[in-house]
Amino acid sequence: MVNVPEIFGSMVFNDATMKERLPKATYKALKKTIDLGEPLDISVANVVANAMKDWAVEKGCTHYTHWFQPMTGVTAEKHDSFIDPAGDGTAIMEFGGKELVKGEPDASSFPSGGIRATFEARGYTAWDPTSPAFIRDTTLYIPTAFCSYTGEALDKKTPLLRSMEVLSNAACRTLKLFGKDVKKVTSTVGPEQEYFLVDKEYFDQRKDLIFTGRTLFGAAAPKGQELDDHYFGALKTRVKDFMADLDVELWKLGITSKTRHNEVAPAQHEVAPIFGTTNIATDHNQLVMETLKKTAEKHGMVCLLHEKPFAGVNGSGKHNNWSMCTNEGENLISPGKNPINNTQFLFILAAIMKGVDEYADLLRISVASAGNDHRLGANEAPPAIVSMFLGDELEAVVKSIVEDKDYATPGKVPMHLGVDVLPEFKKDTTDRNRTSPFAFTGNRFEFRMLGSAVNIACPNIMINTIMAEELNQFCDEIEKADNxxxxxxxxIKKTFTEHQRIIFNGDGYSDEWPVEAEKRGLPNYRSLPEALAHFDDQKNIDLFVKNNVHDEVEIKARKVITLEEYAKTINIEALTMLEMAKQDILPAVSSYVKELTDTALAKKALSDAIPTSVEEDLVTTLSNDLVSFVEKIDTLSEDVVKGNDIEDAQEKANYYHDVVFAAMNELRAVSDEMETITSSDYWPYPTYDELLFGV
Structure with missing residues (x-):
């Protein structure tokens, strides 16, 4: 039996631990930094570092690391021991404020988009005191930001913290218009995480899963998700044991893992936490993804976080539940019981509407990846068109304001199920819309476009910065008004009127919606290269520079990094396909054709009366397929070679999407057809049947 209160946060240098171990004056100074954003003195850092080291050593730690989130999409860590020579042949365990506050990783070995060259190696990591340190295995992990020697952000944490600060300032300024003196406003996030589990024995036999995280070849299994029987279904024993261990590991790290269940596709599952401050929630989500993988290994499985590991079944994403709360606990996205009379909420809602409409391109860019291109708009995720869902009640409120009509809140209606023994309850005043990219869900907005592998810092940087800009624009206008x-x-009325085109409560999967969206003037960027082309549009540069979240150098660098990553990802996938096709699939099918030929010849040798039409038809079909297969191998090989010669990042990404990726799909189509008629004794890889139903 797990004692949850006892283990929860036991591996975190959290508030309770700080209060216990730090002198009162130090604790108060650190809390002012954490809660109100005040600067931290080095003398305070020295005391904190010593207490943190003592706590970690007592827990069995021998090393510490500055844990950061470079532009690779994964976390980075360099471990240093606490050992300090004592001069007499012995050693003591030391850790001071200098080591806590600053580290120096090699900045030129991480993606920089041209900011750092190979000979310009120095970079810095800086302690983020607002995100608590934690222990994994025998190492103390210190969440940090990462920047270059010349000061540019080379990570995802630094601009996130900047965006949180500028949003807090704008929101506090906004609340003053409504007579409230608030010291700090924080954006909060609750990211739901989807993932697949496959048996490690099968995984190890698939080069595509090993190198790319998704199956590049694979015919559909006889059964998929069409019966809807996996979603919320009973957990298999092996999966339940995995989830139980996962929860324990997450709880130790202070991660509020709340919900677990089967998702839509076979072998797909979800874990969801409770809301947290955005930078901490971002750190936690990175830990969730890492812990998913480590825990799966202990159970003889592999966790797949790719957005589309299997063709033809549901892909994986994560829902970014975003809100804003004051330091006094008020949720600024809560409409209250009567939203039509909640002017503060309507003011903030207007800013959100305006921001989502004006910067829909940035929201789309924030979730762009090679993997996510497979799922957006594929009847399993929102479309690539950014729109807002408000629900019946809020849409009616907006409409009444735009049209100057009276509005009466309907209130919550009792739900009658027609069975006396079932309890009566109040139904919500609005439905939910799973096809909406940016949906209001009662007291938050759920940004549903994120892919399962994305670092949630990226979309939240965008949302925070956009909101800060719009709120500041509103304040500029209102503060100079006489009345x-x-x-x-x-x-509010003007904004609702001008930006109501962004509201769409209908079916985002329908064929009519893209046509309607085009009429409304809403962008529809179907791929990463198409979306990233707009990242450095002047309005976007102005947004980030004005709000001190990114300078122009950082913006252009991030564009280059993302485009290069996309091209490299497709290139790796293409090379993997070619290796699998040439070394495994082609010989396997050829061997099967030989067996069929030998069988037909043996029958004929025995007697001309024995029919061989089955073997002859299969040999003819597979031989023709092999000819087509080799032709498409040659085409893909040539396309990859040509792609490597392209230097411009945008041009190269476009080419890999339009040419290489298209050639990959053609090669796969032939292979998947051959798989369906080739004996399983000859097929070189575990099939979808085994991968999806083998756990």
Missing amino acids: KDKAIKEL
Whole structure:
């Protein structure tokens, strides 16, 4: 039996531990930094470092690491021991404020988009005191930001913290318009995480899963998700044991793993935490993904976080539940019981509407990846068109304001199920819409476009910065008005009127929606290269520079990094396909054709009366397929060679999407057809049947 209160946060240098181990003055100073963003003095850092080291050593730690999130999409860590020579042949365990506050990793070995060259190696990691340190195995992990020697952000944490700060300032300024003196506003996030589990024995036999995280070849299994029987279904014993261990490991790290269940596709599952401050939630989500993989290994399985590991079944994403809360605990995205009279909420809602409409391109860019291109708009995720779902109640509120009509809140209606023994309850005032990219869900907005492998810092940087910009614009206008109440109401009506095109409560999967969206002037960027082309549009550069979240160098560097990563990802996939096709599939099918030929010849040798039409038809079909297969291998090989010669990042990404990826799909189609008629004794890889139903 697991004692959850006892183990929860036991491996975290959290508030309770700090209060216990730090002098009162040090604790108060550190809390001011964490809660109010005040600067931290080095003398405070020295005391904190010593207490942190003592706590970690007592827990069995021998090393510490500055844990950061470079532009690779995964975390990075370099371990240093606490050992310090004592001069008499012995050693003591030392760790001071200098080591806590600053580290120096090699900046030129991480993606920099041209900011750092190979000979310009120095970079810095800086302690993020707002995200608590934690222990994994025998190492103390210190969450940090990562920047170059010249000061540019080379990670995802630094701009996230900048965006949180600028949003806090803008939101506090906004609340002053409504007579509230608030010291700090934090954005909060609850990211739901989807993933697949496959048997490690099968995984190890698939080069495509090993090198790319997804199956590049594979015919559909006889059964998929069409019966809807896996979603919320009973957990298999092996999966349940895995989830139980996962929860324990996450709880130790102070991660509020709340929900676990089977997802839509066979072998697909989900874990979801409770809301947390955005930078901490981002750190936690990285830990969730890492812990998923490590825990799966202990159970003889592999966790797949690719957005589309299997063709033809549901892909994996994560829902970014975003809100804003004051340091006094008020949720600024909560409409209250009567939203039509909640002017503060309507003011903030107007800013969100305006921001999502004006910067839909940035929201789409924030979730762009080679993997996510497979699922957006594929009847399993929102479309690539960014729109907002408000629900019946809020849409009616907006409409009444735009049209100057009276509105009466319907209130919550009792739900009658027609069975006396079932309890009566109140149903919500609005439905949910799983096809909406940016959906209001009661007291938060759920940004549903994120892929399962994405670092959630990226979309939250965008949302925070956009919100800060819009709120500041509103404040600029209202603060100079003579009659502020009247100006606020006029601004809300004007904004709702001008940006109502972004609201769509209908079916995002319908064929009519892209046509309607085009009429409304909403962008529809179907691929990463198409979306990234707009990252450094002037309006986007102005947004980030004005709000001190990115400078122009950082923006252009991030664009290059993302485009290069896309091209490299497709290139790796193409090379993997070619290796599998040439070394495994082609010989396997040829061997099977030989067996069929030998069988037909043996029958004929025995007697001309024995029919051989079955073997002859299969030999003819597979031989023709092999000819086509080799032709498409040659085409893909030539396309990859040509792609390697392209230097411009945008041009190269476009080429890999339009040419290489298209050639890969053609090669796969022939292979998958051959798989369906080749004996399983000859097929070189575990099939979808085994991968999806083998756990």
